[in-house]
Amino acid sequence: MGLYYSRAADDGGWGLTRKIRDNKQYVSNEYFGSATETQVEKGAQLDKLLNETFVKIIMGSASIDEFDKYVKSWKALGGDDITNEVNDWYDKNK
Structure with missing residues (x-):
């Protein structure tokens, strides 16, 4: 008899999703405005950086340490500006 795996089991996809939800281990995106100036x-450059970095890490051609480099690059290339613009929008629209 083989091992049976269920998505709905406690250690399956749905079970883990429930644990994440119940323990509030997620961040909700409260921004629903149009794209900011930055x-x-x-945005396209930052999306490309994200996709390339994550694929390299997932495929094993880059170490997980590459994520820290990605964050620094993302922030420097406009990510901090976008974060500030979105937070300003949120403060005005609470």
């Missing part, structure tokens, strides 16, 4: 200007 998102329009630099």
